Amino acid sequence: xxxTELDLTLDGPALTxxxxxxxxxxxxxKPLADAIExxxxxLPHLTVDRHGxxxxxxxxxxxxxxxxxxxxxxxxxxxxxxxxxxxxxGVLWGCGTSDMKSGVAVQLRIAATxxxxxxxxxxxxxxxxEVAAHRNGLGHVAEAHPDWLAGDFAVLLEPSxxxxxxxxxxxxxxxxxxxxxxxxxxxxxxxSNAIHAAAPILARLAAYEPRRPVIDGLEYxxxxxxxxxxxxxxxxxxxxxxxVVVNFRYAxxxxxxxxxxxxQEAFADxxxxxxxxxxxxxxxxxxxxxxxxAAFMKAVGGSARPKFGWTDVSRFSALGVPAxxxxxxxxxxxxxxxxxxxxxxxxHCENRLREWLTS
Amino acid sequence: xxxTELDLTLDGPALTxxxxxxxxxxxxxKPLADAIExxxxxLPHLTVDRHGxxxxxxxxxxxxxxxxxxxxxxxxxxxxxxxxxxxxxGVLWGCGTSDMKSGVAVQLRIAATxxxxxxxxxxxxxxxxEVAAHRNGLGHVAEAHPDWLAGDFAVLLEPSxxxxxxxxxxxxxxxxxxxxxxxxxxxxxxxSNAIHAAAPILARLAAYEPRRPVIDGLEYxxxxxxxxxxxxxxxxxxxxxxxVVVNFRYAxxxxxxxxxxxxQEAFADxxxxxxxxxxxxxxxxxxxxxxxxAAFMKAVGGSARPKFGWTDVSRFSALGVPAxxxxxxxxxxxxxxxxxxxxxxxxHCENRLREWLTS
Numbered sequence: 001x002x003x004t005e006l007d008l009t010l011d012g013p014a015l016t017x018x019x020x021x022x023x024x025x026x027x028x029x030k031p032l033a034d035a036i037e038x039x040x041x042x043l044p045h046l047t048v049d050r051h052g053x054x055x056x057x058x059x060x061x062x063x064x065x066x067x068x069x070x071x072x073x074x075x076x077x078x079x080x081x082x083x084x085x086x087x088x089x090g091v092l093w094g095c096g097t098s099d100m101k102s103g104v105a106v107q108l109r110i111a112a113t114x115x116x117x118x119x120x121x122x123x124x125x126x127x128x129x130e131v132a133a134h135r136n137g138l139g140h141v142a143e144a145h146p147d148w149l150a151g152d153f154a155v156l157l158e159p160s161x162x163x164x165x166x167x168x169x170x171x172x173x174x175x176x177x178x179x180x181x182x183x184x185x186x187x188x189x190x191x192s193n194a195i196h197a198a199a200p201i202l203a204r205l206a207a208y209e210p211r212r213p214v215i216d217g218l219e220y221x222x223x224x225x226x227x228x229x230x231x232x233x234x235x236x237x238x239x240x241x242x243x244v245v246v247n248f249r250y251a252x253x254x255x256x257x258x259x260x261x262x263x264q265e266a267f268a269d270x271x272x273x274x275x276x277x278x279x280x281x282x283x284x285x286x287x288x289x290x291x292x293x294a295a296f297m298k299a300v301g302g303s304a305r306p307k308f309g310w311t312d313v314s315r316f317s318a319l320g321v322p323a324x325x326x327x328x329x330x331x332x333x334x335x336x337x338x339x340x341x342x343x344x345x346x347x348h349c350e351n352r353l354r355e356w357l358t359s
Numbered sequence: 360x361x362x363t364e365l366d367l368t369l370d371g372p373a374l375t376x377x378x379x380x381x382x383x384x385x386x387x388x389k390p391l392a393d394a395i396e397x398x399x400x401x402l403p404h405l406t407v408d409r410h411g412x413x414x415x416x417x418x419x420x421x422x423x424x425x426x427x428x429x430x431x432x433x434x435x436x437x438x439x440x441x442x443x444x445x446x447x448x449g450v451l452w453g454c455g456t457s458d459m460k461s462g463v464a465v466q467l468r469i470a471a472t473x474x475x476x477x478x479x480x481x482x483x484x485x486x487x488x489e490v491a492a493h494r495n496g497l498g499h500v501a502e503a504h505p506d507w508l509a510g511d512f513a514v515l516l517e518p519s520x521x522x523x524x525x526x527x528x529x530x531x532x533x534x535x536x537x538x539x540x541x542x543x544x545x546x547x548x549x550x551s552n553a554i555h556a557a558a559p560i561l562a563r564l565a566a567y568e569p570r571r572p573v574i575d576g577l578e579y580x581x582x583x584x585x586x587x588x589x590x591x592x593x594x595x596x597x598x599x600x601x602x603v604v605v606n607f608r609y610a611x612x613x614x615x616x617x618x619x620x621x622x623q624e625a626f627a628d629x630x631x632x633x634x635x636x637x638x639x640x641x642x643x644x645x646x647x648x649x650x651x652x653a654a655f656m657k658a659v660g661g662s663a664r665p666k667f668g669w670t671d672v673s674r675f676s677a678l679g680v681p682a683x684x685x686x687x688x689x690x691x692x693x694x695x696x697x698x699x700x701x702x703x704x705x706x707h708c709e710n711r712l713r714e715w716l717t718s
Contacts, residue, residue, distance in 0.1 A: 169545060173594055185606045186528060186668040188569075188582035195585035195603070199561035206555040210547075223547035226554035227598060228591025235532055235586055235606065235638070244554070247544045247594065279594070309545040 004031065006039045008112035012105050012350045013092060013343035019101040020084035020094040026074040026135075029053045029127040033073065036108070036125050045115040046123075049148060053127040054137040056148045057111060059120050065292050066120040068154035068321065069110060069353070070138065070312070071103045072129030079337040090343045097341040098329030103157025106328065106350045110357065117357040119292065122151055129312065130335075133281070138312050146319055153292035154316040155353070159329025162345045164300060165307035166218050166286025166324050168314050172248040172259050173227070176201055176267060177274035182233060182240045191238035195231045198242045200270040202226065205246070208266070213251045216286040218306040220251035224266065245278065249308065252283030252317075284314040287322020299356030300326060326353075363390065365398045367471035371464050371709045372451060372702035378460040379443035379453040385433040385494075388412045388486040392432065395467070395484050404474040405482075408507060412486040413496040415507045416470060418479050424651050425479040427513035427680065428469060428712070429497065429671070430462045431488030438696040449702050456700040457688030462516025465687065465709045469716065476716040478651065481510055488671065492640070497671050505678055512651035513675040514712070518688025521704045523659060524666035525577050525645025525683050527673050531607040531618050532586070535560055535626060536633035541592060541599045550597035554590045557601045559629040561585065564605070567625070572610045575645040577665040579610035583625065604637065608667065611642030611676075643673040646681020658715030659685060685712075 010018060024032040033053035041048045046057040053073075075096035084094035092102075104125065111123050126137030133139065142149055158165075178198045183191025210222040224246065231242030246267075250259045259282075264275065287293055288304060297304065304324065307313070309331075313323035328345035369377060383391040392412035400407045405416040412432075434455035443453035451461075463484065470482050485496030492498065501508055517524075537557045542550025569581040583605065590601030605626075609618045618641075623634065646652055647663060656663065663683070666672070668690075672682035687704035 171545070171595075184668065185582060185584055185586055186530070186608050187580075188584050188608065189580060193564075193584055195588050196561060196565040198588075199558070199565040202555060202558035202561055205552075206558040221546075221548060223544060225544055225547050225552055225597055226590075227544055227594055227596060229554050229557075229601065230589050230591070231585075232587025232589070232604065235604065236530075237586060238584055239586060242588065245591065245594065249545050249547065309543065 004035060006035050006108065008039060008108055012109050012346040015105040015108060016097065016102045016341070016346055017084040017086065017092060019105055020082060020096050023078060023082055024073050024075060025077050026128050026131045029074050033125065033127065036073070040111060043112065046111065051141050051144055052137060054141050055125040056141065057123040059117060061120050063118065063120040066122060066151040067292055068122040068124060068149060068151040068316070069107050069157065070124035070154060071100050071107050071157040072127065073104055073125050074127050074130050076130050076335045081337055081339060091340050092343050093340045095339060098159045098339050099334035100158055100327055100329055102329050102341045102346045103159070103327035105346060106157055106353065109350050110353055114354055114357050118359070119357060121357065124149065138315050142315055142319060149316065149319055149321065151321050153290055153296065154321045154323035155296070156311060156313050156323055156325050157327035158311055158325045159327050159331045159334055160325045161330045162328055162349055163302055164297060164304040164324050164326050166216060166288055166304040167252045167284040168307040168309065168311045169220060169252060170250045170254065170256060170259055170283030171281050171310045172250065172263060173279040174246050174263060175276040175278050176244045176246060176272045178242045178271060179273045180238065180240045183238045185236045185238055188238050194239050194242040197271055198244055201244050201267060201272065204267060204270050211251065213253055215251060215253050216288045218286055218304055220306045221308065222251055223249045250283060252285045256280060256282035281310050281314060282318070284317030284323060286324065290322050293322060296356050299359065300352040363394060365394050365467065367398060367467055371468050371705040374464040374467060375456060375461045375700065375705055376443040376445065376451060378464055379441060379455050382437060382441060383432050383434060384436050385487050385490045388433050392484065392486065395432070399470060402471065405470065410500050410503055411496060413500050414484040415500065416482040418476060420479050422477065422479040425481060425510040426651055427481040427483060427508060427510040427675070428466050428516065429483035429513060430459050430466050430516040431486065432463055432484050433486050433489050435489050435694045440696055440698060450699050451702050452699040454698060457518045457698050458693035459517055459686055459688055461688050461700045461705045462686035464705060465516055465712065468709050469712055473713055473716050478716060480716065483508065497674050501674055501678060508675065508678055508680065510680050512649055512655065513680045513682035514655070515670060515672050515682055515684050516686035517670055517684045518686050518690045518693055519684045520689045521687055521708055522661055523656060523663040523683050523685050525575060525647055525663040526611045526643040527666040527668065527670045528579060528611060529609045529613065529615060529618055529642030530640050530669045531609065531622060532638040533605050533622055534635040534637050535603045535605060535631045537601045537630060538632045539597065539599045542597045544595045544597055547597050553598050553601040556630055557590070557603055560603050560626060560631065563626060563629055570610065572612055574610060574612050575647045577645055577663055579665045580667065581610055582608045609642060611644045615639060615641035640669050640673060641677065643676030643682060645683065649681050652681060652683070655715050658718065659711040
C-alpha cells in the first residue's frame with residue numbers, strides 16, 4: 001500500500017525515510033503535495049496556501065522579521081533505490097535521501113515543533129525543481145503570488161552537507177557562430193572554412209584567466225568554458241558553419257547585464273559572426289550581512305562556503321530576499337543510485353534551525 | 360517497357376539518351392551490365408570477360424601498345440530527371456548525362472566503330488563508383504583480375520568538359536582527438552576542457568600555407584582543412600573529448616606515406632592525444648610523358664589541366680598504368696537535378712578518340 005499521510009511525530013531521520021518511501025518524481029508530486037497540505041492544515045499556528053502542487057504555510061505572529069524555509073519535493077527518477085534502507089552505520093540510503101527529502105523532513109519537523117518561533121516563518125514546498133526551469137514550482141509561485149515568498153532572509157534546504165553555502169553564481173550560455181562558404185575539399189580555395197574561423201574563439205577560451213573574487217568573505221571561482229562545439233557538412237566539404245557553445249559561470253558581484261557585456265567583450269575581436277544568448281540565470285549575493293543571516297550563522301556555526309552551482313536561492317534574490325543553502329544532504333551523492341544521507345546530519349540540521357528560531 | 364538492349368548504330372548523343380533512359384543507380388547495374396555484355400559479345404573483334412557486374416572487352420591484335428578506356432555505369436539516385444530530354448539548344452538533360460553515361464556512350468561507340476585500332480584496346484565498364492570505395496567495381500576487378508586492366512595508358516571517360524585532366528590528387532582523412540576530464544561547469548577547475556585543448560589544432564589549420572607544385576607542367580593545389588569538429592557532453596559539463604576531422608588533399612608528387620608523415624608533422628606539437636587515419640587514397644601522377652599519352656594529347660588537342668578531386672585514375676596508377684580523365688560531361692553538373700551535357704561535346708570527344716586510335 002502506498003503511503004498517503006505523513007506522521008510529523010516521527011523524528012527527522014524516520015520522517016525522511018517515510019518521505020523517500022512516498023515517491024514523488026518530477027511531474028508526479030501531487031499525492032505528496034496533497035499529504036503535505038493536509039498535514040500542515042491540521043496545525044493551528046499555520047495558514048496554508050496552495051498553487052498547483054506548491055504548498056506555502058505561514059505563521060502570522062506579527063514578528064519583526066520573517067524568514068523562509070524552502071525545499072522542493074520532487075526527485076530525479078528512481079533508480080532501484082526505493083524503498084529507503086537504514087544501514088548499521090546510521091546512513092539512510094535511497095532516492096531523495098540527500099536531494100532533498102532530508103531537507104523537506106527538517107522543514108516539516110520545524111513546522112510541527114516550533115509553534116511560536118522568534119521570527120515569523122514561511123514554509124515553501126515546491127515541485128519540478130529537477131526538470132526544465134520553466135516548470136519550476138518556485139518560479140510559478142514567485143510569478144503568481146510573490147507576496148507568499150516575502151521575507152527578510154531565506155534558507156533553502158538543498159543538500160549542503162550541513163554547511164552554509166552563500167548565494168550562488170550566475171550562469172550564462174551563449175552560442176558563438178562562425179560562417180564560411182562551402183566548397184569541395186579538393187578545391188578548398190573556392191570556399192572559406194568556418195571551423196578554421198573558430199580558431200580565435202578557442203584560443204581566447206584556452207587563454208582566459210578566471211577571477212576568484214571574495215564577496216562577504218566567500219571566495220567565488222568563475223569559469224568561461226566551451227561546453228560544445230560542432231561544425232561540418234561531409235567528409236569532403238569545406239564547412240560553412242561552426243558553433244561553439246560557451247558557458248560562463250560568474251560570481252554574484254556581476255549583474256546579469258555585466259556578465260553578458262563581459263562575454264561579449266571577451267570575444268569581440270574573435271571573428272564571431274553571430275552571438276546568441278541561449279540561456280541566462282543571474283547569480284545571488286550571499287547576503288550574510290543581514291541581521292537575520294548573522295543570527296542564523298551564529299546559530300548553525302561553522303563558516304559559510306560559496307555556492308558555485310546555480311540554485312533556486314537566485315529566485316529569492318531576484319525577489320529581494322537574501323538566501324543561503326543549508327541542508328543535511330551531500331550534493332556529491334545527489335542524483336546517484338547510491339544516494340544517501342548520514343542521519344545525524346538530519347538531526348543536527350533540525351536542531352540548529354530550531355535553536356536559531358527559538359533562542 | 361524498360362529497355363533491355365543497346366543499339367550501337369545510334370550516334371553518340373542518341374546512345375547517351377538511351378543509356379540515361381536505362382536506369383542503373385548504384386547497386387542496380389545488373390540489367391545494364393547484361394545488355395553491355397550481350398552487345399559487346401556480338402562484336403567479333405572483342406573478347407568479353409565479366410566479374411560481377413563489371414564488363415571488360417579487349418581486342419587481341421598484337422599491337423605494340425595497349426590503351427584502356429574505362430567508365431562506370433552507375434549513377435547517383437534519380438532526381439525526377441529521367442527520362443532524358445533533348446532541348447532545342449543541343450543540350451541533353453537527365454541523370455547521368457554528365458556523370459557519366461555520355462562517356463560510356465563514347466566507349467561503346469569506339470568499341471563498335473573501330474574494329475582495327477592502331478593500339479590494342481581494353482574497354483572497362485564497372486559498377487558502384489558513386490558509393491563507398493570498398494564497393495567500387497574497378498577496385499574489385501583490379502583485385503581479382505589485374506591482368507584484365509593491363510595497359511600502357513588509360514583514359515577514364517569521367518566528366519572533364521572535353522579537356523584532359525591529368526592524374527589526380529591524393530586524399531587523406533585523419534581524426535585528431537584531444538581529451539580532458541569531465542567536471543560540472545560550475546566547478547570547471549576540477550576538470551580539463553578537451554575543446555580548449557583543440558585550440559592549437561585550429562590555429563595550425565588556420566595558418567597553414569598550402570603548396571602549389573607544378574608536375575608535368577600542371578599546377579596542383581593542395582589543401583589542409585577541418586571538415587568536421589565535434590565535442591561536448593551537456594550544457595553544464597566540461598567536455599572530456601573533442602575530435603577534429605581533417606582532410607588533406609595533396610599533389611601526386613607526394614607518396615601516400617609522405618603525405619601521412621607531413622600531416623603527422625604538421626600537428627606534432629598541437630597536443631593531439633590520438634591520431635587516427637580514417638581514410639586514405641593516394642594520388643596519381645599525370646603520366647603525360649608516356650608516348651601513348653603524348654600521342655593522345657596531340658590527337659585531342661588543348662592543354663591538360665590538373666585534376667584536384669580523387670578519381671579512379673588513381674587505381675590505374677596503382678597498377679602501373681598512367682591515366683587521365685577525358686570525357687564529354689561537365690563535372691560541375693554531376694549529381695545535380697539539372698545535370699546535362701552539350702551533345703556536341705559527346706561527338707567531339709568520340710571523334711578525337713577515334714582519330715587517336717586510327718591515325
